[in-house]
Amino acid sequence: MALSEQEVLAGLAEIVVEETGVDAADVQLDKSFTDDLDIDSLSMMTIVTLAEEKFDVRIPDEEVKNLVTVGDAVSYITSAQA
Amino acid sequence: MAVVVTGLGATSPLGGDVASTWAGALAGRSGVRTLDNDWAEKYGMPVNFAGQLAVNPEEVLSRPEIKRMDPSAQMAIIATREAWADAGSPEVDPERLGAVVSSGIGGVWTLLSAWDTVKEKGASRVLPMTVPMLMPNSPAAYVELEIGARAGAHAPVSACASGAEAIGMAFEMIESGRADVVVAGGTEAAIHPLPISAFAAMKALSKRNDDPARASRPYDTGRDGFVLGEGSGILVLESEEHALARGAHIYARVAGLGMTSDAYHIAAPDPEGAGQTRAMKLALERAGLAPADIIHVNAHATSTVAGDMVEARGIRGIMGSHGDNVLLSATKSMTGHLLGGAGALESVFTILALRDRLAPPTINVENPDPELEVDLVRDTPRAMPASGDLAAINNSFGFGGHNVALVFTTP
Numbered sequence: 428m429a430l431s432e433q434e435v436l437a438g439l440a441e442i443v444v445e446e447t448g449v450d451a452a453d454v455q456l457d458k459s460f461t462d463d464l465d466i467d468s469l470s471m472m473t474i475v476t477l478a479e480e481k482f483d484v485r486i487p488d489e490e491v492k493n494l495v496t497v498g499d500a501v502s503y504i505t506s507a508q509a
Numbered sequence: 510m511a512v513v514v515t516g517l518g519a520t521s522p523l524g525g526d527v528a529s530t531w532a533g534a535l536a537g538r539s540g541v542r543t544l545d546n547d548w549a550e551k552y553g554m555p556v557n558f559a560g561q562l563a564v565n566p567e568e569v570l571s572r573p574e575i576k577r578m579d580p581s582a583q584m585a586i587i588a589t590r591e592a593w594a595d596a597g598s599p600e601v602d603p604e605r606l607g608a609v610v611s612s613g614i615g616g617v618w619t620l621l622s623a624w625d626t627v628k629e630k631g632a633s634r635v636l637p638m639t640v641p642m643l644m645p646n647s648p649a650a651y652v653e654l655e656i657g658a659r660a661g662a663h664a665p666v667s668a669c670a671s672g673a674e675a676i677g678m679a680f681e682m683i684e685s686g687r688a689d690v691v692v693a694g695g696t697e698a699a700i701h702p703l704p705i706s707a708f709a710a711m712k713a714l715s716k717r718n719d720d721p722a723r724a725s726r727p728y729d730t731g732r733d734g735f736v737l738g739e740g741s742g743i744l745v746l747e748s749e750e751h752a753l754a755r756g757a758h759i760y761a762r763v764a765g766l767g768m769t770s771d772a773y774h775i776a777a778p779d780p781e782g783a784g785q786t787r788a789m790k791l792a793l794e795r796a797g798l799a800p801a802d803i804i805h806v807n808a809h810a811t812s813t814v815a816g817d818m819v820e821a822r823g824i825r826g827i828m829g830s831h832g833d834n835v836l837l838s839a840t841k842s843m844t845g846h847l848l849g850g851a852g853a854l855e856s857v858f859t860i861l862a863l864r865d866r867l868a869p870p871t872i873n874v875e876n877p878d879p880e881l882e883v884d885l886v887r888d889t890p891r892a893m894p895a896s897g898d899l900a901a902i903n904n905s906f907g908f909g910g911h912n913v914a915l916v917f918t919t920p
Binding site: 444445446447448469472473476477479480 | 571572573574576577630633634635636637638641
């Protein structure tokens with residue numbers, strides 16, 4: 428059963444917090460990974476790889492550059508779920 | 510350019526910092542215990558014990574730090590933070606600040622768990638941090654980032670001599686004028702089924718599974734191989750001029766360095782110990798000291814049948830009858846063998862021995878090898894002369910015929 432956007436956000440926030448140490452409260456839909464959360468490209472690739480596994484989705488490399496905000500990633504993952 | 514030691518850091522099987530590690534060593538405590546997992550049974554490993562860290566890095570570092578560093582780098586960072594704070598977190602021109610941190614084996618946990626991921630989940634699941642975590646210079650690079658070192662970061666690799674070689678390289682960076690301050694040492698996190706199985710395949714490891722705390726017994730007639738240990742030792746080396754200018758506390762001087770190679774065999778020590786002896790002689794010459802000036806030797810002595818006496822005969826050969834007065838300590842009897850971390854942790858021990866004028870004990874020696882002709886410190890620490898300058902040697906030797914002798918003196 429597909430997860431809701433809220434559930435995806437919570438799961439994604441867990442990954443982001445564990446990988447980067449940012450405050451969980453800062454992982455909000457409107458936050459930019461690079462500008463607001465200060466996440467570098469290597470960490471972003473790590474988050475994507477872990478999210479693919481956690482949510483059982485595929486996020487193609489060419490799609491990653493479009494995931495500017497946390498909300499972009501949540502939307503993508505939510506719609507990509509089977 | 511005189512080089513001094515102004516900071517010390519460690520995490521080891523005896524304790525999570527320098528004070529607890531040194532207290533454990535002086536108390537003659539063993540940090541070796543049975544592995545708390547089922548590897549021996551699961552993989553048929555002939556050895557089920559090791560010198561595991563006293564304090565798990567996960568209790569000390571943040572979650573993202575744990576995720577982004579191989580355990581070998583985690584240990585080096587823990588020891589670096591302690592050493593750097595101990596040195597007074599000095600203000601140093603970044604272009605005059607270096608880092609030399611070695612590992613003998615490298616990021617073996619990262620490498621092999623990533624291979625497990627490839628096999629079990631496919632290549633797409635391999636994390637992008639895998640390469641920065643497994644590369645053998647990773648601890649040096651993380652230390653470089655931690656302190657902001659821009660004079661150079663290096664990771665000389667010479668198996669079990671790596672940590673000592675790192676200190677030697679740092680000494681030369683300062684002596685030659687490349688840097689004013691260098692954070693140097695070694696680290697190892699190789700308590701993993703593969704290295705244990707591979708060292709066991711060489712018949713290098715003790716199999717005293719029923720009595721792990723007494724398995725590491727350098728110079729004892731019942732020694733049957735080394736005990737794998739893990740951890741890190743880190744020193745802050747500094748030019749004397751720089752240290753004096755900032756009023757730093759000086760633990761000791763790095764007075765001499767001797768590095769040689771055997772060109773004899775890929776793993777066995779030269780039975781004549783010519784390269785080892787030459788390393789000690791060169792270190793003494795460079796320090797401007799005579800053998801009779803040496804009061805203490807922290808031996809490489811790993812508890813192997815072949816290795817221990819080669820070194821001991823070499824020490825006696827250099828010292829002659831003064832060997833009767835040299836306080837010989839084999840601290841691997843308590844910590845196990847930290848491989849690339851060994852030379853660094855044992856340099857910490859050697860420096861603290863000079864500071865406290867107290868040679869740490871060698872434990873588990875029930876029957877000293879009858880050929881041993883150096884004064885072995887057994888079971889309890891032994892006092893050095895209460896006044897006057899003191900000098901000590903720390904030996905480290907590695908598979909491949911790498912020999913490193915470091916001479917430290919009281920400041």
